[in-house]
Amino acid sequence: MKKGHILGLGIIAIAIVIIVSMLxxxxxxxxxxxxxxxxxxxxxxAIHVVGQLKKSEMxxxxxxxxxxxKTSFYFMMVDNDGTEQRVxxxxxxxxxxxxxxxxxxIGAYKSDEIFLADKILMKCPSKYQETEVSTxxx
Amino acid sequence: xxxxxxxxLGHFATILAFVSAVVTAFSYYKYSVASELEKANWRNFxxxxxxxxxxxxxxxxxxxxxxxxxxxxxxxxxxSHSSMALPVHYMISSFWEGQEGAFILWIFWNVVLGLVIxxxxxxxxxxxxxxxxxxxxxxxxxxxxxxxxxxxxGSSPFILLRDALSSPIFQxxxxxxxxxxxxxxxxxxxxxxxxxxPTLFLGYxxxxxxxxxxxxxxxxxxxxxWIRPALPWAIFSAMILGMGIIMGAxxxxxxxxxxxxxNWDPVENAVYVPWLIMVxxxxxxxxxxxxxxxxxxxxxxxxxxxxxxxxxxxxVRSGVLGDSSVHSFTDLGLSGQLLIxxxxxxxxxxFLSFRAWKHIPxxxxxxxxxxxxxxxxxxxxxxxxxAFQVILPTSIPVWNALVESFGGISNMAxxxxxxxxxxxxxxxxxxxxxLLTAVGQFFWWNKIDGKTLKExxxxxxxxxxxxxxxxxxxxxxxxxxxxxxxxxxxxxxxxNATILAKLLKxxxxxxxxxxxAHIGLGMILIGVMFSSGYSEVISYNLSxxxxxxxxxxxxxxxxxxxxxxxxxxxxxxxxxxxxxxxKVVGVPGLVDAKLLKxAEGVNQAIxxxxxxxxxxxxxxxxEFVQIVLEExxxxxxxxxxxxxxxxxxxxxxxxxxxxxxxxxPDSRRxxxxxxxxxxxxxNDFDDPEWREDEVFEVAPxxxxxxxxxxxxxxxxxxxxxxxxxQLMDGDVAVKAKLxxxxxxxxxxxxxxxxxxxxxxxxxxxxxxxxxVKVELTNIVPEENKFIFTVNRxxxxxxxxxxxxxxxxxxxxxxxxxxxxxxxxxxYRRYDEFSKMRDKGLE
Numbered sequence: 001m002k003k004g005h006i007l008g009l010g011i012i013a014i015a016i017v018i019i020v021s022m023l024x025x026x027x028x029x030x031x032x033x034x035x036x037x038x039x040x041x042x043x044x045x046a047i048h049v050v051g052q053l054k055k056s057e058m059x060x061x062x063x064x065x066x067x068x069x070k071t072s073f074y075f076m077m078v079d080n081d082g083t084e085q086r087v088x089x090x091x092x093x094x095x096x097x098x099x100x101x102x103x104x105x106i107g108a109y110k111s112d113e114i115f116l117a118d119k120i121l122m123k124c125p126s127k128y129q130e131t132e133v134s135t136x137x138x
Numbered sequence: 139x140x141x142x143x144x145x146x147l148g149h150f151a152t153i154l155a156f157v158s159a160v161v162t163a164f165s166y167y168k169y170s171v172a173s174e175l176e177k178a179n180w181r182n183f184x185x186x187x188x189x190x191x192x193x194x195x196x197x198x199x200x201x202x203x204x205x206x207x208x209x210x211x212x213x214x215x216x217x218s219h220s221s222m223a224l225p226v227h228y229m230i231s232s233f234w235e236g237q238e239g240a241f242i243l244w245i246f247w248n249v250v251l252g253l254v255i256x257x258x259x260x261x262x263x264x265x266x267x268x269x270x271x272x273x274x275x276x277x278x279x280x281x282x283x284x285x286x287x288x289x290x291x292g293s294s295p296f297i298l299l300r301d302a303l304s305s306p307i308f309q310x311x312x313x314x315x316x317x318x319x320x321x322x323x324x325x326x327x328x329x330x331x332x333x334x335x336p337t338l339f340l341g342y343x344x345x346x347x348x349x350x351x352x353x354x355x356x357x358x359x360x361x362x363x364w365i366r367p368a369l370p371w372a373i374f375s376a377m378i379l380g381m382g383i384i385m386g387a388x389x390x391x392x393x394x395x396x397x398x399x400x401n402w403d404p405v406e407n408a409v410y411v412p413w414l415i416m417v418x419x420x421x422x423x424x425x426x427x428x429x430x431x432x433x434x435x436x437x438x439x440x441x442x443x444x445x446x447x448x449x450x451x452x453x454v455r456s457g458v459l460g461d462s463s464v465h466s467f468t469d470l471g472l473s474g475q476l477l478i479x480x481x482x483x484x485x486x487x488x489f490l491s492f493r494a495w496k497h498i499p500x501x502x503x504x505x506x507x508x509x510x511x512x513x514x515x516x517x518x519x520x521x522x523x524x525a526f527q528v529i530l531p532t533s534i535p536v537w538n539a540l541v542e543s544f545g546g547i548s549n550m551a552x553x554x555x556x557x558x559x560x561x562x563x564x565x566x567x568x569x570x571x572x573l574l575t576a577v578g579q580f581f582w583w584n585k586i587d588g589k590t591l592k593e594x595x596x597x598x599x600x601x602x603x604x605x606x607x608x609x610x611x612x613x614x615x616x617x618x619x620x621x622x623x624x625x626x627x628x629x630x631x632x633x634n635a636t637i638l639a640k641l642l643k644x645x646x647x648x649x650x651x652x653x654x655a656h657i658g659l660g661m662i663l664i665g666v667m668f669s670s671g672y673s674e675v676i677s678y679n680l681s682x683x684x685x686x687x688x689x690x691x692x693x694x695x696x697x698x699x700x701x702x703x704x705x706x707x708x709x710x711x712x713x714x715x716x717x718x719x720x721k722v723v724g725v726p727g728l729v730d731a732k733l734l735k736x737a738e739g740v741n742q743a744i745x746x747x748x749x750x751x752x753x754x755x756x757x758x759x760x761e762f763v764q765i766v767l768e769e770x771x772x773x774x775x776x777x778x779x780x781x782x783x784x785x786x787x788x789x790x791x792x793x794x795x796x797x798x799x800x801x802x803p804d805s806r807r808x809x810x811x812x813x814x815x816x817x818x819x820x821n822d823f824d825d826p827e828w829r830e831d832e833v834f835e836v837a838p839x840x841x842x843x844x845x846x847x848x849x850x851x852x853x854x855x856x857x858x859x860x861x862x863x864q865l866m867d868g869d870v871a872v873k874a875k876l877x878x879x880x881x882x883x884x885x886x887x888x889x890x891x892x893x894x895x896x897x898x899x900x901x902x903x904x905x906x907x908x909x910v911k912v913e914l915t916n917i918v919p920e921e922n923k924f925i926f927t928v929n930r931x932x933x934x935x936x937x938x939x940x941x942x943x944x945x946x947x948x949x950x951x952x953x954x955x956x957x958x959x960x961x962x963x964x965y966r967r968y969d970e971f972s973k974m975r976d977k978g979l980e
Contacts (some may be wrong), residue, residue: 046554047554072695
């Protein structure tokens with residue numbers, strides 16, 4: 001075999017390792033129900049769940065509990081299938097958290113009751129969608 | 139009155155720029171195929187067209203800047219990206235905050251590069267400029283804003299607000315102009331954001347130059363001659379892109395609060411990947427110049443770097459990234475256009491390469507293991523694999539979109555721990571690269587076999603092992619993989635420094651580019667290893683609170699709550715939060731916010747107490763001062779070490795109605811580390827929740843407790859005049875003086891009690907920092923007792939995170955050395971090219 005061929009095979013082998021590792025490490029979008037199944041099966045991988053904050057009938061966000069030293073908090077989230085779940089996040093509460101339209105939590109079940117979020121992505125009402133113009137200058 | 143002239147001018151210039159770009163492309167094509175007699179005419183005609191295109195492009199930029207600079211909020215762009223309060227240098231950032239402005243910047247740089255090409259090349263001008271003009275036509279079409287039926291071509295920055303938004307106000311009054319814009323994203327209100335985007339876009343634009351030379355070479359059958367003029371530009375491009383990446387990383391480090399300089403965010407990856415490929419391309423092009431191998435590889439790499447820049451633009455600006463990036467742009471409906479742009483040039487490049495493929499000279503002889511070509515090829519391959527490893531997962535949203543467009547369902551998400559995921563590959567690839575540069579440089583400058591290689595490498599190897607040993611012991615590096623990184627890093631530094639010393643002794647500095655850049659790589663590797671691998675959060679919560687919940691105890695709290703004036707232990711330091719500060723125009727440093735009171739005008743405040751810094755009085759009580767961005771608060775935190783005051787840091791935060799709390803770090807720079815701090819939660823003064831009344835009955839001289847603070851009732855006096863209130867004859871005003879002791883700070887509170895016409899008036903004191911409201915409710919003269927009503931609220935506080943980043947200065951120094959290396963290489967290669975051109979051997 002020529003040196004070039006060995007080299008080529010080596011490159012292909014590394015490329016395959018890269019692809020396999022990407023597929024292995026890529027997270028997935030789940031619902032709380034499937035995430036819980038994964039936990040029961042013993043899969044510890046962090047997954048994404050998309051949903052919203054739990055709101056009362058009046059439209060007020062409910063279920064946010066900030067810990068006494070303000071460095072972590074709990075909240076209630078409803079995923080896209082309608083499952084409610086208590087989530088713990090070990091970071092201070094973002095200032096506009098209660099205003100978010102959509103929340104993506106990345107993490108896994110810590111116990112049967114608590115979903116532990118490693119990271120939270122929020123989608124807030126964007127200023128690009130703003131249709132109300134301030135009329136102060138009239 | 140609505141000014142439509144500027145917008146119309148800008149829009150007209152856009153159309154003119156587009157038409158002139160298309161005609162320039164055609165004209166330069168005619169020039170390149172014209173007979174010798176007609177060439178001069180076509181050349182002049184083409185150049186005039188390109189000058190018109192250049193002028194039109196400049197007019198586009200000026201028009202847009204005029205709209206922002208003159209606060210023309212009748213235009214959507216000014217309304218949504220700027221505001222009255224913005225200083226001029228941030229208006230420049232507003233210019234490219236929006237996508238349209240960013241495209242204009244790109245167009246502008248291409249014009250500059252095109253003009254340079256026209257005046258530095260002879261035979262290459264025509265075919266290269268065809269490619270340039272075509273690219274310009276595509277770019278200008280992005281901001282055209284022309285609607286034909288359902289087809290929308292480009293998004294114009296010159297549309298009026300009333301056309302962009304359907305607000306009812308415009309039906310009542312079509313000429314309505316808002317008084318102020320919605321402002322610039324506060325994260326972009328940073329000096330690095332003024333210079334980072336132009337650098338990055340110059341980098342984007344410059345990848346076109348080697349690509350255009352390559353296309354020109356393939357089209358005119360100069361299959362290998364394109365390398366010489368393209369090489370200095372390829373190095374230039376890699377240098378500028380590299381600089382843009384570093385600036386972006388530095389901006390993230392000083393402005394964002396994710397706690398570092400690199401987050402493997404798709405937007406960062408999108409620039410990193412073309413840069414890697416461009417660097418690989420430079421190496422194979424240099425190899426080709428030396429030994430006529432690797433031409434085909436060079437062609438593939440140059441095409442890939444240009445297409446990857448377009449792909450990066452597509453990823454970031456099409457909205458396909460969606461949730462997966464914090465700073466992806468909103469979709470302006472340009473994704474289709476961007477896709478066509480990318481696919482057009484990809485198809486053209488593939489077509490031209492295929493046509494030329496069998497004519498491209500290749501070297502039949504197998505590269506020997508002891509040849510430099512072999513090692514450079516391995517290096518280029520490693521760079522290519524690094525790029526592949528990054529671009530593949532970054533494109534996960536694209537894979538999902540592809541699967542879904544064929545009716546499938548894909549729920550793949552980016553890796554949850556991006557930093558860990560990318561680092562585990564990139565770190566080892568970088569180690570391989572470092573070793574390759576060390577060995578490769580020896581092959582490069584000496585023809586050697588296995589025996590002499592061993593002999594020459596032994597000394598640098600021993601020296602670098604010794605240096606590594608010192609670093610490992612001194613820096614306490616006990617992790618095996620980090621030890622390998624240190625070894626590889628110091629090996630490449632020592633080996634390349636050896637070569638550098640030899641080169642400088644024997645010949646000129648001109649040849650030193652390669653070794654300098656590689657020394658930079660070694661330093662970056664060591665700097666990254668220390669500053670990221672040994673980055674340590676020191677703000678662990680040591681408040682001693684226990685939780686009933688068991689699992690929470692296992693998780694480290696990485697933030698610490700600091701109440702005002704209360705000393706709190708943070709590892710080796712004692713930190714004390716001292717209150718808010720503001721930046722005032724003309725005053726060095728920061729001014730305590732309590733010395734200022736907001737005034738009527740934008741960014742205006744009244745001075746409540748003289749502002750004195752280092753014995754010099756800057757402003758007197760009652761004067762008006764200008765605040766630099768009034769919404770920014772700086773939270774002053776004093777650090778003590780062994781009871782000695784060490785330093786203060788003032789991380790910034792502002793509450794933004796659309797984006798929540800924007801927080802920027804402040805770092806204490808030491809030679810061997812940074813102490814990096816930012817606030818993650820701040821108190822909201824605007825909406826206090828006062829607790830129920832607490833009533834105290836005290837006589838002067840007595841002490842009592844207000845909100846757990848020792849408070850001395852010093853005195854109560856009848857006063858004749860009051861600040862800000864007119865006293866009439868017969869009025870009786872009593873001012874009580876309370877001294878509140880909060881840790882080491884004494885505060886004087888003076889509530890007032892007034893009797894006028896048998897009516898009682900009370901002026902309570904609200905002390906926001908201490909979170910108390912004190913009212914002198916009544917006086918019982920018979921008993922000499924005074925009745926105070928106290929309401930409590932939360933004291934002021936911040937939640938802080940503090941991280942130590944060791945040896946980060948090695949990283950910054952490494953990047954600077956690498957950039958200098960690139961500059962030296964550009965000078966050398968351009969010098970070569972211009973000498974050959976002047977000999978007529980272009």
